[in-house]
Amino acid sequence: MIAHVALPVPIFKVFTYRIPPPLEPFVQVRVRVRVPFANRSLIGFVVGIEEEKEECPFTPSDIREVADLEPLVDPISFDLCLWAARHYCVSPGLALKTSFLHGSDLERYLVVGAQGDDPLGVDGLRLKRAYTLVGKERVWEHYHQGLFRVRDVFTGESLKQKGPSVSVQRFSAKLFVSQAESRREYYLSMAAPLLESGSNVLILLPDRGLAGGYFHRFFEEKLGERVLYFGSHMPAKRKGEVYFRTRNQGGYLVIGTRSCLFLPTHNTRLIIVERPEDDGYRNDQALQFDGVALATKLAELRGVPILYGSVSPPLDVMKGVEEGIVESIGGEPVTTKPVEVAAVKRFRIGQSPPQELMDILAEGLSRDERIVIHTPLKDYAARLYCLSCHQSILCPVCESAVSFRKDDNRLVCWKCGRQFPYHERCTHCGSELISFGSTGAEYMEEHIRSAMADASVLKITGETVRSKKDIGQLMGLVGEPRTIIVGTRVLSKLYEVGPIGRLILVGWEDFMRIAGYRAREYIRQTYCNLIDALRPAKVYLLTTGKAREPEEVLTMNDEDFYSQELERRKTAEFPPYVRLFLLKIDSSNRPAALSAATRLRGLLEAYGIGDNIVGETVRPGEKGHLAILLKGRESLLDGLLPELTRVRHLRIEADPPWV
Known part of the structure; x- marks a missing residue:
């Protein structure tokens, strides 16, 4: 017998191994096995088993060990991972490894029963403990002979997976557009009858802090112990308990x-996605997926x-509404406010904030109001460049743009996240x-604190609300009158802060540079969520x-905005009507990167994809950085993926949000 094994390596294929006769009773599809690979020993998932063929052109290596007594990934989660691997151009082994992080050491919570x-x-x-006393092989032999029963310590149920529950429903998609308070009440009304019948309901949240906490506390208050929270940050024992209870x-x-x-949730009858437009659903690990698409x-x-x-x-959901795939079921849409627009000079380092801003703040403080200022950028300044040689200051590792953080005098790379001391001189000419x-x-915080x-x-940004303690301390301060809050998009999750006196939007023309083709959509979503949370x-x-788009987008009604934006995307042939694929080559060796780039262009032409290139950049410098943007149908790269494995230094990002 041979097994096809998906390994956690960036190669778009599965690998064939022989199953030694003593291990044949234990090897099943979906179990993990340890195998030799390129002078290493790796653990991968069995994705298929078949009889060994005599005409096999090579002699497969043997599987060395079976890691799981029973498959710990349920069939649906397994299929979801394989779909995600194809959809996001990732090897199946890496996709399965990413999904299995919650179950890496579940054996510690299993008990043997004779x-x-x-x-x-x-x-x-x-x-x-049984493995230690009598050996793993003897325990497994007795288990598979039916002499032992293995159960988990949390539910007492057998480790052997139950058969899939038969759903009396069918897939459908609905959209509920309403204010946050109404949304959580509606979710409860939909979930409660299903819970009473013994079914499970899954609710996906964009974060575990501000927005997540707002909904989590509400459901715990209403449902008590029926609420199970799961997150990657949880202690291992709590993860194990949630895994087995949902299973x-x-x-x-x-x-x-x-x-x-990726939880093996048994008898699920409804999936709810809160704030599907939130970028918190985008994963940036080996499997770069969009949580909403996976849900x-x-x-x-x-x-x-x-x-x-x-x-x-998001526009892809509204496209579904337009095409009749998603049913819009109403609600209480947020009431947007008339926007007072003031033209000001661009904020410059060394200059005081515009007088128009100071007048608005002074008027609000005279009425003991709480005021919120939103700006797209979190650090002190961005887009550093030399006035002598006219070169941008870039990250020394990946040669991407950096921002300046004054509180610790460091530069922060927007792309790779690395931080470096700021020496106040040009890295190109020394000026x-x-x-x-x-x-x-x-x-903004520094200058307003000085003036007021x-x-x-x-200041409230993603860095200042990382823990429950941080959130608790801030919540104790933001309720005071005559408070000015300066922050970024995280302000749109302060549901328990409103109503406030006035909201001031500053520097929103930067969205047009930061958010790329999604800029107008991003502006609209940020604005509506700020209004919903802060009132x-x-x-x-x-x-x-200089940029009229923010004012135009903020003054449109929902119907006009979505119809116009969908038409713009359709005419330009951009998502959600096509998919984007970003092919990036990054190497510290410029000649090696250029050689890889030549090979990549040749492959694209050979497979007839050259006409799908919509953009290409080669960054100057000693290192090699190339980016090629493709757009096309869902299966654009399917036949090409195995060949792309052979292009060194290549990384593929499907559906990149910032282009």
Whole structure:
């Protein structure tokens, strides 16, 4: 017998291994096995088993060890991972490894129970303890002969997977557009009857902090112990408990971030996605997936309804509404506010904030209001460049743009996230004449704190609300009158802060540079979510006047915005009507990168994909950086993926959000 094994390597294929006769009773599809690979020993998943063929052109190596007593990935999660591997151009082994992080050490929570006599004397012992006393092979032999039963310590249920539950429903997609308070009440009304019947409901949240906490606390208050939260940050024991309870039991509301999509949730009858437009659903690990797309596919595989809840849905969902694939079921849409627009000069380092901003703040503080200022950038400044040689200051590792963080005098790379000391001189010519193109929340906080000494000024960005302690401390401060809050998009998740006196939008023309083809959609979603969370009495937009899009987008109604934006994307042949694929070559050796780039271009032409190239960049410098953007149908790269494996230094990003 031979097994086809998916290994966690960046090669778009599965590998064939021989199953030694002693291991044949234990090898099943979906179990993990240890195999030799290129002078290493790797653990991969068995994706297929068949009889060994005499005409096999090579002699397969033997599987060395079987890692799992029973498959710990359920059939639907397994199929979801294989679909994700194809959809996001990732090897199946890497996709399966990413999905299995929650179950890497589940054996510690398993107990052996003898079925009658106990010839090995291991009845009631933890499985790992039984391995130590009598050996793993003897335990497995007795288990597969039916002499032992293995159960988990949380539910007492057998490790052997139950058969899939038969759904009396079928896949459907619905959209509920309403304010956050109404959305959570609607979710509860949909979930409660299903929980009473013993079914499970899965709710996907964009984060575990502000927005996630707002919904989590509400459901715990209403449903108590019926709520199971799952997240990658949890202690191992709690992860194990949630895994086995969702695998074996029903009547739970399972809520969490994108990692909970791979739980083997038994008898699921509904999947809910809160704020599907949020970028928190985008995973940046080996498997770069969009959690909303995976949730939709999961609902299809399980044959259950999916419900999207939002105040400003993403365009791909609205395209589904337009085409009749997604049913819009109403709600109470957020009431947008008239926006007062003021033209100001661009904020520059060394200059005071515009007088128009100071006048708006002074008027609000005179009325003891709480004021929120939103800016797209979080650091002190961005877009650093030399006034002498006119070169941009770039990351020394990946040669990407950097921003300046003043509180610790460091540069932060936008792409790779690395940080470096700032020496106040050009890395190209040594000049000290460095200019900053844009300012951010850190700059705004410093200057407003200096100008408004009698007000409480707080900065809220993703870095300041990383833990429950951080969130608790901030919540204790933001409720005070005469408070000015400066921050980024995370402000749109402060549901328990509103209503506020006034919301001021500063520097929103930067969205047109940052967000690429999604800029108008991103502006609309950020604005609507800010209004939903903060409920301001007045809204101000301070613009330099060079970019009119922010003002135009903010003053449109929902129907006009979505119809016009979908038509723009359709005419330009951009998502959601086609898919984008970003092929990137990064190497510290420029000649090697150029050689890889030549090979890549040749492959694209040979497979007839050359006409699908819509953009190409080669970054100057000593290192080699090439990016090619393709657009086309879903299966554009299917036949080419195995060949792309042979292109060194190549990384593929499907559906890149920032182009």
